[in-house]
Amino acid sequence: MSNYAESVKDLDSYLSARVPVIAVHSQEQVRALRLVRQAASSPRRANLPFWIYTRATGLRDLRTNAPAQEDRSLTGAMDFAAQQFANRAQATVVFVDPENLSDDNTAARHFAELARLADSNSGSIVIVTDTPLWTGLGRLGMGVTLDLPDTDEMYEVIIEFLRDHHGVVPIAWTESDARRAAEFMVGVPEGTAINVLATMVAKGSVEKDDVAHLAEFKDKHFGALAGLERVRVNPDGPQVGGLSSLRSWLRRKQRLISSDLRGTALRPPRGVMLVGVPGCGKSLSAKAIAAEWRLPLYRLDLAAILGQFVGQSETRLREALDTADRLAPCVLWIDEIEKGLAGQNDSTGVGRRMVGQFLFWLQESRQRVFVVATSNDVRSLPPELLRKGRFDELFFVDLPDEQDRAEIIGMYHRRYVGTEPTPELVDKLVGLSDGFAGSDLESALHEVGEEVHLNGGAEALRTDFVLDTFTNTFPLSRTNPEQIEDIRSWGRERAVPAGRAFGAGHTGGTAPGQGRRVVVFGE
Missing domain, CATH: 1.10.8 (Helicase, Ruva Protein; domain 3)
Structure with missing residues (x-):
């Protein structure tokens, strides 16, 4: 049942029970008034009087729209309502967006007295508003919340x-x-x-x-909302090389996120956590997913959400996630999630509260928001964020093997040099690039592309320059091998490989028992 149908049912019940105060909370005044008129139009209420007051039109008959009195002030409408409640039974007066009812003041107390008078003769006051009512007034009746259309x-x-x-x-x-x-x-x-x-x-x-x-x-x-920004993606831009296991999994999730899940107990896919070696394309994977699925991409900037006042960070995160729900269907990219949701060594408790808030949203949201979270330092993340069932899957993106390096080299050679590399050159570059991440391969071939541009074309490109460029490139796996091995040791034991399993084509620079693939994007 839709929220509108539920609201009609609730309002109808409250009017039948002659609840003295009925608050209809809604951002859409026109839609809320349609709800009230629908409930008032029930055949069993044909003989019951209904009036409606707005600041623009004054007090009128709800059904015929005929003026009830010349005085268009709120005070005049409340005096009229008091007379009706005192002299006849089961009268209903609708007040549209009256002012100053959110806290304890003269107007709110006046309405409370009017509600008590209505209660004495089975009357009802219906208040259509987009703000909360003073608790002293609200507890005299019931409330109906009309959400935005589903x-x-x-x-x-x-x-x-x-x-x-x-x-x-x-x-x-x-x-x-x-x-x-x-x-x-x-x-x-x-x-x-x-x-x-x-x-x-x-x-x-x-x-x-x-x-x-x-x-x-x-x-x-x-x-614009602090912490949430639109990332423009060319639908024909990002291209993925490798990551066969991840890509197959995503194709299945794409079918689910675009399927009609009504009438089932299924919920839309939550998202994916990508961990692995820096420079292997984890962050750019969000762009590829958004481009392939033809969905808008939004980046959640956790650094921008953090505030200096108590409760400010949590409020901003809640607002950002609520907005993401409203922007659905979309892809929500959280880059280096450990920098905002680590929380383990946070003495203020803000990080832990933000983790709890994020996990609650991830668990309860039913909107088609597909989260792509990336992490380089997964050990700093709280264990509850990695528990099975939070994200749909946890994938590990490793350094490319020989086959993937050949594919990546060909892709970037065509992009920056503008020609297809010879098989002999590819074989030599594959041998020289053992331990390279996708970003290292792109950097080397970008430098080759600069040489082509400066010297008038690919015809003047010398093979030894290309080989020297690769020889003089020092990847992170060589400059900081301990860090890379630590990351890979964690990934191969605790995450699903994003590419094919260990075996074919994985050589030097990699620890035994590994065989992952790397994502590469070209725009």
Whole structure:
């Protein structure tokens, strides 16, 4: 059952029970008033009086919209309501967004007295508001919270709007396009969604590509938020080399995140934790996933979330995660997660509270937000973050083996030099690059590309220059072998290999028992 249907049911029950104060909490006043009118239109209430007060129109009959009195002030409306509650039974007065009811003040106490008068003669006050009520007023009645439209409600809004404009402008959307658009629009008010659809119609047609553009609209709607930023990704840019196991796993998760899971107990995929050797493409993997899945990518900057005041960091994190839910479906990238959620040696307790808050969201959120978290220093992370069931899987990204290095060299040679390398050159470079990470290979070939640019083309490129460039490149696995071996020792014992299992083609510079693949991206 949708939240709107549940809210109608709750409001109907409270009106039938003649609850003296009924608070309808909603960010969407128009939608909340539709809810109230629907409940008031029940045939069994045909003979019961309903009035509604707004600051713009004053007091009117809810059903006929006829003015009830000339005085348009809130005080005049409350005096009218007091007269009705005193002289007749089962009267209902709806007040739309009255001011100053959030704390203990004269207005709130006046409403509380009015509620007690209504209670004495089975009357009801309905308060439509987007702010909390003073507890002294709220405890006299019940509350209904009307959330923003969920996917099913938004789908109905879209279908109804397109139906009204069918034949007016060309509409290329299929049912699946409308369903995908509804998923993109979840988290925005119904009125805003209608405005966006009207803008599409106003340009003369509704095209299939308009669905993907809805993500850009959500960026503008939610604006900038500390700690959460949009990362622009070229859909045809990032390319992955290697990581066969991870890529196969992601293809399965892509099918799930785009599937209709209604009527099942399944929840959308939570995400993946990537750990491994620095420079092997863990961070850039988020871009590849977003590009391949055609989803917007957002980066959660934990450093920007940390505040100097008590509770500020936790509040900012909660706001960022709530916004991510509203931006769904999307990919949420948390780079070097250990820098913000380590928490083990934090004497203030902020880190531990942020870990708990993040894990609660990761466990309970049902929105299509796929988290890609990366870590270089996984030992500093709290154990509860790595427990099975937090993320969908924990993958280890290792140094590339010979086969992967050959693939990466070819990719970057084509990118920076502009030509296909000869098999003989590739074989020599593979031998010289044992222990190289993907970033080391890119750096070396970027320098080769600079030489090509400065000397007028690939024809003038000398093979010995390329070989010397690789010979003079010193990867982290050579300058800091202890650190790299420590990372690899942890990964091969506690994480799923992101590439194929140990065996084929893994040589020098690697510890026995390892055989991972590395991710490489070209844009």
